[in-house]
Amino acid sequence: MADQEHEWILRLGDDALVLAQRLSEWCSHGPALEEDIALSNIALDLLGQARALLTLAGQREGLGRDEDALAYFRTDREFRNALLVELPNGDFGDTIVRQMLFDQFAVLRYEALASQTVDLELAAIAAKALKEVRYHAAHSAQWVVRLGDGTEESHRRVQESLNMLWPYTAELFEDDAVSKACNEAGVLPLNASFTARWTEQVRAILEEATLTCPESTALLTGGRSGRHTEHLSYMLAEMQVLQRTYPGAEW
Template sequence: MREDDHVYLSLAQEQDDSRWAFGTGFQDPLHGVDTTVPDGVDPAGLAALCLGLGDDALIASQRLAEWCTRAPELEEEVALANIGLDLLGQARMLLTRVGQVDGTGRTEDDLAYQRETEEFRNVRLVELPNGDFAFSMARLLVFSAHRLAVFERLAAGHPDPVLRAVAAKGVKELTYHRQYAAEWVVRLGDGTDESHRRMQEGLDTIAPYVDELLRATPSGQDVRDEVGAVLAQVAEAATLTVPEFERMDGEGRAGVHTPCLAPLLFEMQSVARALPGARW
């Protein structure tokens, strides 16, 4: 296949190894950045924004880690593990920023391991069990398309220099995440009858949770339109139908979660709670 024939080329950006959280080319995006909250920025509002985005990334990374030893091929296990590490890196920086600005002095570990289920502010889409591979690719496509659109705007104009720096690094990572997911959605959707059925079923299953994601950050109609355009382009290439995203009651940002989150947190937090203060 010629490079200019690639169905996803118009959505992808030139990448290098710096897209990986801890791969070659990694540089600390906060090196030399002033962590003082700028004048005119509400610390509580900044903390809430970072907490929601941080929790989204933390829980999404845990679900991606569950694909290790279970993905269709070894190459996909490596790819999904690296995407999970990217999101974990974003979560660490965002949760650290929360502790810096909310007046509590909590660390990233405090926020990850010592909060109860109702204190988490992630959207419910990321906490759903993985299901089959098609479901996970549908979720990753929608999640990364939205997060990329949000991070591009944060990197370009948010008044907090720390959040701008985190978002700028995240843009490189999320561009790859979106590309990876879109390629799989097209491959499965335009594949066999069975893969097409599963891919459409994956999109239909996540549909009730997408509106909450689109409303989860103060990003406006332009982000919703951008995400819709991405999904429409990928769905057309994949011979799929984008379902309607109807509004559901309850929101993860308000601490209202599905029954799926508590078991995930129990597993994630068990060692830290069993051995408080331990260091490796």
């Protein structure tokens, strides 16, 4: 059990870490000052969640790895995030549609963890993170509606963002030996149990945004077992270079 739980918490922590790193690329590049600050604040919340989750994953693993060892000294093949969060930011529309798709999932996952998990430390981290991701979810949904139901150009562009990102969403709801073992041990419901509510909520947002929900059945997957896009490797190279060149460096 312990092995699988550590592996499962890594997935949660890596989703937060990789998306935090992506969003922080917007810092000083935002389309408006308010959105620059918003994306940086969301990145900061996610980074804080990642720190707590990776620390816990290291403790459950029991090999003495701390948050820094896990963030800076794993290779791309050892990361367990979903592919959706490692994709390049694209334009603001791509970023905010990805954020909405992820936030709606994160809320459901943290809700379940906060109230149902047998791991009390995980429940505590989730209860705190839940308040933060609900705030993010309100923000990203509001922007998707604004852009979708905005001008002709903004509508066309976020529809393209949605069509491009949609095939990556199915991975969030996949289950495998790890998630099934964790479910049996009472750590978390199966990922598939979030599908119906997520679909319902996302469809409601898209409807208000006058956007068309893609019907794609393509399934782009692999992140949970370490098979990533090349985008993650470039991102990690930048994120890890300092610690790998000067291990233990502080400033």
